[in-house]
Amino acid sequence: MNTSQTTARGIPGMAPIGRRQFLGATGAGSLAAVLASCTGGGQSSEEETEGGGDGTLQWWDQFRPLTQMLEQDLFDPYMQDNPGITIERRELAAADLGQALQVARRSNQLPDVHSLAGLDAAPAALVSEGWFQPISDFADFASSPVADQIFDGLHRFNGDVYAVPLFSSRQHATIPWYNAELLEQAGVDPDDEPVTWDDLRAVARQVRDNTDAHGIFLPAQNPNYLNAIVVQLAMTAGAPGEIDWRTGEYVQDSDPFVQAFEFLLSLQQDELIHPSSPAMIPRDATARWAAGEGAIYPWGPWFIGDLASESPDVVERGLGCWSIPRPDSEMRSVRSGPAGGVFWVSTDSAQPEAAAELLLRMTQEDFQAALATAMDQPPALLDAVETADVHPAYRDMVARFAEDVRIAPAPEIGHPEAWRVLAEMRPVEPGIGTILQSALSGEDLDVAAELRTYREAMSAERERALEVVQGEGAEVDQDAWVFGNWDPESDYAIEDYDAR
Template identity: 50%
Template sequence: MSQVPGSLPRVSRRRLLGTAAGLAGATVAGSVLAGCTGSGEPAQSPAPGGGASTGAVQWWDHFRPLTSLFTKELFEPYAQAHPGVTVAHREMDAPALGQALQLARRSKQSPDVHSLAGLDGSPAALVGAGWFQPIGDFVDLEGSPIADQLLDGIHRVDGKVYSFPVFSARWHDSSPWLNTAALAEADVDPEQPPPSWDEYRATLRTLREGLSDNVHPLVLPGKEPGYLGGQIERFAMSAGGVGAIDPRTGEYAYASQPYLDAFEFLLSLQRDQLIHPASPSMSPRDARSRWAAGEAAVFAWGPWYIGGLKVQEPEAVDRGIGVWRIPTPEGNPATIYSAPPGGTFWVSAQAELPKLAAEVMFSMLDEEFMKKLAGAMDQPPILDQLVAEADVHPAYRANIANMAEVVRFAPQPQVRNAAVSQALVEMRPVDPDLGAIAQAVLTGATKDYAGALKTLQDSMTKERERAVKAAAGKGAQVSLEDWVFSDWTPGEDFRQ
């Protein structure tokens, strides 16, 4: 999962798609709960310290493109090597998964292991709220290939390891993916990426003039505020921003010029009539389907895009797909900041089979599985050097190579001082957040994005101050100075 350094985003793999799924999502969640746990009894009496040694591990996630890979290359081999063990896998859209997890926890029917998609709050906050249990006693993470990537406040809380990264964090979610057939129709060369914002807009205008009436230059799903917030974050970084919190000062930066420039760039795409008119009603998955059907030439999304297409709309890949780098105001290469890779899967505090759940998770670090994970063309695996040995589409390989060049890890205060996690636990969401502001601006509900950004900045500042005081009042050795990294050099990885 990517996140803005030091901020409190919705935790999920893809900046997450922040709105609930409504009545339909509630129906999905209810049906999942009805069918996933059976009688709710373990297969046999729990063994000391880890639950039963056989039974069905309940596993929920939102990785639809990886469902077949997980089943054939992870769950089935584990079951074959461990007679009496099976894995019951459920995949849901992010908002529906978040609803299902909330309902399951309240009814004490949580799955053994799950991803975080659709849940609000930092992982540290969820640990503090009692969602998870540590896994370090079940598997040897300290002797694993990713031992040096386990960080306090992210994977380790109060000295106990709760999760580990399965995917690399060297990616962003704003690469322009291309329908090369549409570009050919408009006589636009997919091998010549427009480097600047002006050239990007000009290229989209060329597409508008050269495409059929029912094909649009760009699809921009506006139904999910989380998607829009992610695009604004990346645009701001491409304009020289360093994230929601500037590590050099420790202050929130939403009212800074890069964010203002990002909003102006987004609005310019709308003013030029370059965006699919149905975009406001689309989720990212809807937008992908429309793009795959040939209704749009460009869709900005993450490296997992082509993997999803291979599973759901393979004909779109066969038709032709390419990818550009994210443009910048002046055309110089962007620097996009990310947090170090977070935990991907977590064992529930209510898990009936926690040891088995942790062992299935741990088997993902096998090198052969990692190569197959790379071949699925979703997020790059944590052992991202294996992408070079995997069977992947040239556009995916090019995108991952670009991510390695432009994405840099920013400082994380909870890694330097674990007590920061206690302040993060205290922080409450601020509404409207960045994505909701972007949605309001695009729909015309507000024109004063500068004022809204200043209000967001002030509200986040006050909320963090309140949370730090609350944590300190409970004994945490934390202060606002923990967010200041005077030794950080922009454009470089910060070595935690």
Template identity: 30%
Template sequence: MTGLTRRGFLGASVLAVAGVATGCSSSSDNVGSAGGGGATESLDWWDHFSSFKHLNNDWAKTQSSAMKTNVAHTYYDASKATQALQLAHQANKMPDVYSNVVGLPLPALVSGKWVHEVTLPADVKSKLPKDAFTEGITQLDGKLYGFPMFSLQQSSTLVWVNKDHFKKAGLDPDNVPSDYAAFKDALNKLKSAGLQPLTLAIGADGGRIRDQVDDMAQTAGFPGYQGLQFTTGEYAYHHDAYVTVIEYLKELNDDKLIMPGSNNFGVVDARTRYASGAVAAFIDGIWCAGGSKALAPPIVDKIASGQVLVPTAGTNAWCYRGRPSAAYFVSADSKNPDAAGKLIASFMSDDYQNGMIEAMDQPPLNLDLVASSKAIDAYKKAVDFCKANVFLMPQAIVKNPAQASVDALRKPVTPHVGNIVQGYLSGSIKDLKAELKKLSDATAADRAQALQKAKASGAKVSEDDYVFSDWKPGQDYAGAK
């Protein structure tokens, strides 16, 4: 995954925004199909899932024969995928099937002619959880546009360590410290052992560190997600939990425990340092094992994992995510939308599902498949942590599907949390809480303008749609069903 917004892909975005990123290499990679005998049609398939690169290359060849259609798979590093798709859209030359990395809510994708309705066979639908399709997130006006493939129980903010480096510093890689003080102490021991302690993907557009601060704010006590408090429906990026998290990152940076240059690293840059063994610890998503293996296969035997950090020992590391968002779309430009739908449907086959798990990227909708898989123990441990600590959150769009019209009118608010972190760590921002308050106010104002326009167009929406007074921490939100 990368700094491109992957927030909605985790189904976590309050706006049901589409976008996730996994990329690890710096270039695109096109693999033509084997051109199965008798093939008379063709399909272009683009995605940004680096951990699935080889799986998808092979799958394109398999499906070329099975579907009698030439399937050409192209992998794009996530830092390049969005621009590639934007240019293709402008030229009306979109691939038939593409992964969710554009960064627009579903209503905007539909109105902007980015997507075509997806038709799935009944047997494929039966393999999906009952609530896999959600109005405004994967479907609109009852029509399916986005295909969900991944569990909501995942995280972008786990701690990944190098076993050899930890052992050299006298640390136990099977018990990665989970609270701020203990983790900082471990980093100091690594530094004393002559090792580079930690890196994060702070640079690029700031999207990855933004997502990670959102996660860590939850484990620091923020009662909501992406600045939105569940029980009040108010934006509060200036909440003490956000301040606590960002101040901790600055403390690590000021003490030179974060690798020099990390403030400019995109995900590929930071993960490359970890995968090559240049750094002992890396805060990354559940897909880190697969992404690192794609970069440097020898790292696999050295990978260990830990949970999302918490401010004090004994604190519950609870996080909250929304319903699964789309993983793939069929393009509105597709000349073969039926065949594109069949390709997407093939992703639910047992062979492909097992291939996904072994690739160790985002876990599938059915997490029970992971325990018996060939994935490494560090990945299984990360999945177990997420199963126990990531809960379904309330969402305005689930409460009132008409909120899709509001989401379509929302605009990106900058500087966002990631940009503020960049500025605060570099010293260009002095008053952290004041900047976070500006972000709260600007985000609230953007929602207000979108609500006003949606109401003027006849949508029955209200700020009350964002208020969930019955929400309780540490459990799935039953009212979201």
């Protein structure tokens, strides 16, 4: 996971595919089946345009809670205003989306617009490899309501805008969502919030001992889910994140990371985790949480939107959330980098103008208000939540983010060529999520040693990437990752980049 913020909801349902890696085991028959399942026939949008006369814009994403809102508030109005354009959207599970995009890329059948879920690559890497085309030639993003959130190295490359932030960066994916009915059956008052890791453990134990349900879900089939949980819990234990921004060094083997591992492993040792968790991806855990098989599920802000669209009766029965727990009573923030781009326009798209116009509409205040109502990730225009028709638990969650989350620096913003290094860097495995996955499966691991090996490998990979881009003429070094004026408990504002 990139410490400067993954692409929106970019936590896939299985181990991701590396940016230079293709599905080596995929045969011709499997490839055709995947494409058919995603496009309905395997043809490209360009081929459909030529065959059907009207312009067809293919749109792929993983945002299940946004389905109705996208159709009613974006696609239908746009098609009414532009009768020559037909928008065909495919919603896939994040893991399936990542695989389908890899297959489509190899066969020149990418959709016109897609998100990046399931692709284990920095957006800069995909831009440098020619996946996308810029959108600023087709729409005026410099005058959009989110113009002050569009940054070089995240959304803008070589002066051209490729994507825009649609969601707020003030969020994290370790929100303890709880089933109020199960807590009450267990004799737990939901208002008596578990503040520490031990408090959360005690609640889970009380649920296990006093109901037929399990305490906590931890869908361990998903390494990126586990990675996020570890990193965010480590920050509550005092880690700056995966990088110490004051020195620019990776710190994944520091004591807070080891403590986060030990806490999660202790939950399993105490038999507080749902026993089927090792075989679950997040969508499985959501369904089983909704069925009442467990009381607590650490997951992201979109959880309630997923439930509202798939299991509204569960929402009505009662749910809520707590702040991310920490190892002791000391309050420490979770850091999140500036929000990245969400939707990107394929290089081969025959409809770049329509795609750009749609993305511009998504930045407007009325769409941002509708986005809040869908209860997925909080919108980039965060004030829209205040007046939106949302569940009280969602409003409570956004208020907690204001207290719990601080905005971290991003090297891509601070140095004009840092994104080139990120584009060159290759995934390092086993990563944090994979190490935890192995430990949860019962493998006898020296966690501290595994994390040290990973930290050393990450440092070496960055050094290698720096040497490559320096050899190509880039004037960038590790100082691009150093922000000496960074305060862990304050937002790193745009003016701080010039003051460091």
